[in-house]
Amino acid sequence: MDQLFAGYAFLIAFFFALIVVIMVYSAVVFRRKKGDDEPGTNVHGNSVLEVIWTIVPLGIVLFLSGVGAVYLAETMEPEVDEMVVKVTAAQWSWRFDYPEYGLSSSELILPKDRQVLFVFESLDVIHSFWVPEFRLKQDIVPGITTSLRLKPTLTGSYTLRCAELCGLNHDYMLAPVRVMEPADFDAWVTSRTELSPLSPAERGKQLAELNGCVGCHTADGSSSVGPTWLGLYGSEETLTDGTTIVVDEAQLLQSILDPNAQIIEGFLPDLMPMGFGDTFTQAELEDLIAYIKSLSG
Ligand code: CUA
Secondary structure, three states: OHHHHHHHHHHHHHHHHHHHHHHHHHHHHOOOOOOOOOOOOOOOOOHHHHHHHHHHHHHHHHHHHHHHHHHHHHHHOOOOOOEEEEEEEEOOEEEEEEOOOOEEEOOEEEEOOOOEEEEEEEOOOOEEEEOHHHOOEEEEOOOOOEEEEEOOOOOEEEEEEEOOOOOOOHHHOEEEEEEEOHHHHHHHHHHHHOOOOOOHHHHHHHHHHHOOHHHOOOOOOOOOOOOOOOOOOOOEEEEOOOOEEEOOHHHHHHHHHOOOOOOEOOOOOOOOOOOHHHHOOHHHHHHHHHHHHHOOO
């Protein structure tokens, strides 16, 4: 990939320089001289030149696409022990499901030297999966399942970025990526699958991370698409219709189930997805509210 990229960069630089040098030279040397009011020479084209400047670039482009296709086919060749990771993109969050281990995560954790098959789905608009260090990029299109294979060969921390303009918070649609030694990965899986008794607020936090709530609602007081959850419970808020409310549990529940019923001043309606009443069970809604309450001291 890097060789191909370097090849492209070299060719682009070469042709850019060639064209710009000739253009600037012509503009300077052949400019109209003072007092020269004669019409210029009429040039009717040059078949030989035209054929050359069509065939040569066409040949180069076809050659490069051939090399690209070979590399891509090599990367997409399945290996026997590949691990499937289901990636769900939504405005503006990422969710990673590991069917093999029955666990979900808001961080992308991968073992080193094991091939991964990413299966992508979007819940709303087009997003794009892009970890620059992985070199590959894949669009995630609603209604279509796309996929990508890769094998991380270096441990480290990276960042997944959405590479398709997908709305207001597109530039914050990030997720941490960690490539670990296989033993560390196994330890991570164990830590995630072992039954650890979580408090309702801790469960609520996990639900908020896995279902994209945190894409619009921060827990640290910083402003985003939706109201921050820090200190929201119990606070006095002015609604867009001018009335003032004190946020209580009933208010939070209503805002999750029917987001447009009441909008806090300074925020826009119709941004929060409807249908969270189907996403969450009653118990999960209670956990979420417990989490939001826990952010109010
Ligand atoms: Cu998702 Cu940009």
